[in-house]
Amino acid sequence: MKRLSIVASAFVALALAAPARAQGPGSGGDPVKGKVVYERYCLSCHGELGNGAGEFAEWITTKPRDYRQGTFKWRSTPSGSLPTDADLDKTIRDGIYGTFMPTWYAIGEHNRRDVIAYIKTFSARWKTDKPQPSIVIPAEPPYSDASVKRGRAVYEKSNCAQCHGQDALGDGPSAHELKDDWGNPIVPYDLTQGHIKCGDTGSDIYRVFITGLNGTPMPSFTDSISPEEAWDLVHYIQSLSALYPKNYGPAAAK
Amino acid sequence: MRKVLSTALSAALLSVLSAVGSAYEVITVTNGGTVQGVVKLVGQAPTVPPIKTTKNQDYCGNSIDNPLYVVGKDGGLKNVEVFLKGIEKGKANPTATITLLNTHCMFDPRVQGSSTGQQIKIASDDPILHNTHPQNNDTNATIYNIALPFKGFSVTKPLPATPELIRVKCDAHEWMRAWIWEFDHPYYATTDADGHFEIKDVPPGTYTVVAWHEVMGQKDASATVAAGKPVTVDFSFTPKK
Numbered sequence: 001m002k003r004l005s006i007v008a009s010a011f012v013a014l015a016l017a018a019p020a021r022a023q024g025p026g027s028g029g030d031p032v033k034g035k036v037v038y039e040r041y042c043l044s045c046h047g048e049l050g051n052g053a054g055e056f057a058e059w060i061t062t063k064p065r066d067y068r069q070g071t072f073k074w075r076s077t078p079s080g081s082l083p084t085d086a087d088l089d090k091t092i093r094d095g096i097y098g099t100f101m102p103t104w105y106a107i108g109e110h111n112r113r114d115v116i117a118y119i120k121t122f123s124a125r126w127k128t129d130k131p132q133p134s135i136v137i138p139a140e141p142p143y144s145d146a147s148v149k150r151g152r153a154v155y156e157k158s159n160c161a162q163c164h165g166q167d168a169l170g171d172g173p174s175a176h177e178l179k180d181d182w183g184n185p186i187v188p189y190d191l192t193q194g195h196i197k198c199g200d201t202g203s204d205i206y207r208v209f210i211t212g213l214n215g216t217p218m219p220s221f222t223d224s225i226s227p228e229e230a231w232d233l234v235h236y237i238q239s240l241s242a243l244y245p246k247n248y249g250p251a252a253a254k
Numbered sequence: 255m256r257k258v259l260s261t262a263l264s265a266a267l268l269s270v271l272s273a274v275g276s277a278y279e280v281i282t283v284t285n286g287g288t289v290q291g292v293v294k295l296v297g298q299a300p301t302v303p304p305i306k307t308t309k310n311q312d313y314c315g316n317s318i319d320n321p322l323y324v325v326g327k328d329g330g331l332k333n334v335e336v337f338l339k340g341i342e343k344g345k346a347n348p349t350a351t352i353t354l355l356n357t358h359c360m361f362d363p364r365v366q367g368s369s370t371g372q373q374i375k376i377a378s379d380d381p382i383l384h385n386t387h388p389q390n391n392d393t394n395a396t397i398y399n400i401a402l403p404f405k406g407f408s409v410t411k412p413l414p415a416t417p418e419l420i421r422v423k424c425d426a427h428e429w430m431r432a433w434i435w436e437f438d439h440p441y442y443a444t445t446d447a448d449g450h451f452e453i454k455d456v457p458p459g460t461y462t463v464v465a466w467h468e469v470m471g472q473k474d475a476s477a478t479v480a481a482g483k484p485v486t487v488d489f490s491f492t493p494k495k
Contacts, residue, residue, distance in 0.1 A: 069395040080398030125395075128416075158403040159383030162309075162426050173309035174426040181394045212399045217425030219385035219401035223409040 025109065026089030026116045034118025037111045042119075045100065050122030052182075062099045063184050070125030071181055071215040074198050076134035079212040079220035084131045088116045090199075097195045135210055138227050140202045143235050151236025154229045158221060163188040168240055174217075181215040188217075194243040205234045278438040279343040286345070286455040287479035289441075291487040293334040293449045293465055299323035300493050305429045307359065310382050314359035318429070321364055322469050323493070330449025331467065331491060333365040335435045337442035338453065339462040339474065345455045347440045351375050351410060354422065354432060356384040356402055361422060361432035365468065367442035368434055370417055376400055377408035384424045388434065391419040399425075433468055465489040 038046075045064040047054040052066035065072070074091050075083035083091075092112050095103035104112060120126040141147065155161070155168070163178070165171040170190035180186045189197060198204050198213075210230060212220035225233065238244045304317040324332035347369035355362045356378040368374070376386045387399040397414055414420070417438045424430040435442060443451040460478045470491040477487045 069393050071395050078398070079400065080396060158401070162383040174428075177308065177428050178425055179428075181389065181396055183394075212401075214396045214399070217385065217387070217399070219387065219399040219425075221401045221403070224401055224403050224407055 024086050025093075026085030026087075026113055029110075029113035029115070029117035031114070031117040031121050034114035034116065037107065037115040038118050041104065041107065042115065050119065056100075060100045061184075062096075062186070063180075063182065064100070066182060067119050067122035069181065069215075070123035070129070073213040073215060075131075075211055075214065076207060077132045077211065078135060078222065080214060081132040082125065082129055084134060085113075085116055087131075087134075088119070089113070092116070094199065097197050099197070135207065135222070137203045137206050137210075138231075140234075141228075141231050143238070147232045147235040148239040149236075150229075151232035151234070151239070154225060154233045155236055158225060158233075163217065164191060168192055168237070178217045180217075186216055191237050192240045194241050196237070196241075200244070202231070202234045202238070205237055206230050209233065278341070278347075280346045281343045281457070283345045283455045283457050285482045286457055287481060288484040289336075289338065289453040289456055289461070289463060289477055289479060289487055290484050291336075291451060291489065292328075293331045293336065293445045293451065293467075293489045293491065294329040295323065295325050295331045295449075296329070296490050296492040299325050300495075307427075307429070309427065310359065313380065313382055314427070318358075318360060321360075324447070326446075326448040328448070330445070330447070332445055332447050332449065333363075333468070334445040334449070334451070334489070334491075335365055335367055335433070335442060335466045336445065336451045336453065336489075337367065337435065337437060337464055337466075338439070338456065339464045341439050341441050341456075341461060344457050345440055347371050347438075352413075352434075353377065354386065354434070356380055356386065356424065356430075359427055359430065361424070361430055363432070363444070365433045365444050366435070367444055368413055368436045369440050370413065370415065370436060370438050373410050373412050374434070375408055375410045376402065378402035378405060381405040383426055384430075385426055386422060387425055388420045388422045390414075391421040391433075431468075435466070463487050465491075467491055469493075 043054055045054040045056050046052055050067040052064040054064060057064050070082055072083045075081065075087045077083055089112050092104045095101050161172050163172045163174045168191040170188040175188050178186050196205055198208050209221045212218050300323060302320040302322050305320050306317055307314045326332060351373045352366060352368050353375045357380060359380060378384050384402045385399055386402060388397040389395060398411060400409055413436050417436045420434040420436060422432040422434065441453050441456060443453050445451045456479045458479050458481045460476060462474050463477050464472055464474045466472045470493060473489050475487050477485050479485055
C-alpha cells in the first residue's frame with residue numbers, strides 16, 4: 001500500500017511538473033525557447049511587452065495584435081473565447097492576407113509551438129480561462145448557382161450590408177466609424193477584392209461569420225444563421241471574387 | 255492514501271481560492287435590514303446635445319435624446335448603480351435571466367446590476383442590424399459580440415464567470431451604450447426615475463455603500479444596518495461645469 005502511494009505521488013508530481021506534451025499543431029511548446037523565437041521574429045511589430053507596440057507598429061495598419069487581453073480575431077472557437085493552439089498555429093503559419101503579418105511557414109512547427117507558449121505568457125487570461133470547444137462545421141454542400149442565389153438572400157436577411165454594403169464593397173452605412181477594442185479605426189472587409197483575410201477555403205469563410213472576430217465589430221451570427229444558410233452565404237461570398245477556382249467551374253460558366 | 259490525496263487536493267484548492275480573493279458566502283438571512291435612499295443631482299444638469307444619428311435615419315430618426323443625465327422629481331437621478339462593496343455573506347444570488355433590449359436604436363435599460371451565475375437575454379425590437387458587444391470596462395476585452403440581424407431576434411448568453419463592470423456597445427450604431435454591473439453578491443439596485451433605490455435583506459453590520467454614475471463617477475458612504483430596520487443613505491452628485 002505504501003509503495004503504491006509513493007508510485008502514485010510520483011505520478012501526480014510528474015503530471016504537475018511536466019508541461020503538456022504536444023497534442024496537435026501549436027500545442028505543448030516551451031515558453032523559454034519561445035521567447036528567443038519571439039525576439040528574433042515577432043518583437044519588431046508586436047513589441048517587447050507583447051502590447052502590439054513594437055518599433056514598426058506606428059507605421060502599420062492593421063495594427064499588430066496586442067496580446068495582453070487574450071483577444072484574438074481568427075479562431076475556431078465561439079465568440080469571446082480564447083483560440084485553440086491550432087488556431088494560433090494557423091494564423092502564424094499562414095499569415096494574414098492584406099496585412100503586415102507574413103506567413104511563418106518557414107520557421108517550422110517546433111518554433112511556432114514554442115512561440116505560442118511564450119505569447120500566452122503576456123495575458124493572465126490563459127491561466128484563468130481556457131478555449132471553448134471549436135465549432136462544428138458540417139461538410140460543404142456542392143457549390144451551385146442556386147446556392148449562390150440563396151446565399152445572397154441570407155446576406156440580405158442578415159443585414160450584412162449594414163457594414164459590408166449592398167454590393168459587399170465594405171461601404172455600408174455603418175462602415176465609417178468602426179473601431180476595434182483598442183480604439184483603432186477598422187473597416188469592414190471588401191468581399192469582392194479577391195482573397196479573404198482569414199483564409200480562402202469554404203470553412204475559413206464559414207468560421208468567420210459563425211464565430212465572429214473578437215476585438216472587432218464583426219459579431220457572431222451563430223444564433224441567427226443556420227448551417228445550411230451559412231454554406232449558401234459562403235458560396236455567395238466566393239461568387240463575388242474572380243480569384244476562386246470555383247468561379248471558373250461549371251457554375252460560373254452558366 | 256485516498257485521504258492523503260484528498261487533503262492535499264483541498265489544500266491546493268483552498269490556496270487557489272484565497273489567491274483569487276474571498277468568495278461570497280451564502281447564508282440564511284432572516285430579519286435582514288434595508289439600505290435605501292435617494293441619489294440626487296445638485297444644481298442644473300449639464301446641457302447635453304441630442305445624439306445625432308449618422309445611419310439608419312429612416313428608422314432611428316435624425317436625433318435621439320442623450321440619456322447621460324436623467325433627472326426626475328426633486329433632482330432625483332436615474333441610472334445610478336448603488337451597491338454594498340465587498341459584502342462577504344448574505345442571501346443567495348438571483349437566478350432570473352436579465353434582459354438587454356435593442357429598441358429604437360438604443361439599449362434598454364441603460365444601467366442595470368446582475369449577479370454572477372445569471373444569464374442575459376439580448377433581444378432586438380428593431381428591423382435593422384444591431385450587434386451587442388459587451389466589453390470589460392477596464393481592459394476593453396471583448397466578452398462576446400452577437401449579431402441581432404432582424405426584428406424580434408433574441409439570444410440568451412451567460413454573463414462572465416467573474417464579476418466585472420461591463421460596457422456594452424453596438425458597433426453598427428456607435429452612439430448606443432449600456433452598462434451592466436456584475437457582482438458576486440445580490441446586494442445592488444439601480445436608481446429609478448426619481449433617484450430612489452432600495453437594497454433588501456441585508457445582514458446586520460456596517461457596510462460601504464457605493465453609488466456609481468456613468469459620467470460623474472463613484473461616491474461612497476458608510477451605513478450600519480440593524481436587524482429588520484431600514485437605514486437611509488442619500489447621495490448627491492455635482493456635475494462638473
